[in-house]
């Protein structure tokens with residue numbers, strides 16, 4: 175099998191895979207037996223690097239990476255690794271970085287294997303530098319599928335997602351509605367795709383969760399909120415998140431999400447690549463009109479300024495339906511929204527020119543989950 179292996183983070187592999195698909199729109203992405211390892215072909219190293227810089231759910235790529243189904247035979251694996259290394263030579267110092275995911279493979283010690291691979295590299299004439307190697311050979315052991323993947327790494331491997339002020343509660347302006355940065359970043363990528371695809375709009379920005387992540391990714395974008403306290407606080411958060419970095423690439427101002435064509439800068443017209451929406455619900459944030467009517471008006475308004483390949487991600491509270499981190503929710507499945515009706519919502523989206531394409535569940539706690547729904551622009555007759 176050609177291509178590279180992408181290693182996904184464990185928080186939500188299914189969402190991470192959906193994010194990867196939108197960040198690498200021309201790539202062919204195939205699942206493997208290991209839920210967090212997917213093969214990726216038809217991409218360039220530049221496209222992969224760009225995805226790594228902004229992704230929430232992507233750990234690293236293993237260039238030309240290969241799989242080995244563990245059958246207790248270490249010599250067989252080492253033989254295959256040696257063959258890989260002879261076909262993928264690199265210049266400079268090297269190190270082997272082993273890690274395990276989804277439990278242990280019985281009888282397989284990644285540190286012993288890493289030592290043995292280090293021995294092969296040494297014999298091949300490489301200098302080993304564990305501190306600052308020029309190239310790192312990743313060796314991932316996946317306990318669930320009892321398989322290993324290996325290859326030269328592009329990206330950090332085991333590091334977790336980091337955003338400025340990783341918890342929303344660390345920001346100067348925090349409200350219980352503030353979104354987790356990891357989910358906010360993922361939604362931004364899911365909606366807008368590669369960074370250079372066009373501006374992103376968060377029509378109801380609240381404390382600025384999406385816009386901060388868009389801005390830290392170097393995307394152009396605008397956040398709006400009808401409540402001036404939110405606008406002031408979100409602007410404070412955005413400034414704080416950029417302290418010591420380049421100035422923000424996104425802006426936040428007061429405005430009504432149902433009037434986007436009047437509020438967006440002229441260059442945004444017909445060019446917005448992605449919308450991210452976390453509409454008001456419950457006791458903590460008060461909408462300007464009844465929830466369903468408000469959502470429909472925002473969808474219509476967004477359609478008027480979207481580019482023809484725009485994505486729209488809406489995050490909605492739902493009654494729990496299990497962890498569901500390895501699979502999408504089928505659009506014809508039943509989903510119990512906290513407010514409104516799932517099939518009614520899909521009809522509303524279609525009617526406003528947004529075709530639902532995928533849905534995922536994020537488990538929050540025993541009595542609450544969130545639905546992450548992605549829809550794509552469709553022309554209206």
Ligand SMILES: C[S@@+](CC[C@H](N)C(=O)[O-])C[C@H]1O[C@@H](n2cnc3c(N)ncnc32)[C@H](O)[C@@H]1O
Pocket residue numbers: 351352353377378379380381382383384398399400401404429430431432452453454455459460461462463468
């Ligand atoms: C659930 S909160 C968004 C939370 C946000 N994702 C965050 O990370 O803080 C919804 C926001 O929508 C705003 N809102 C309600 N109606 C609006 C409208 N018509 N136009 C713009 N914003 C509106 C509310 O003021 C509230 O801040």
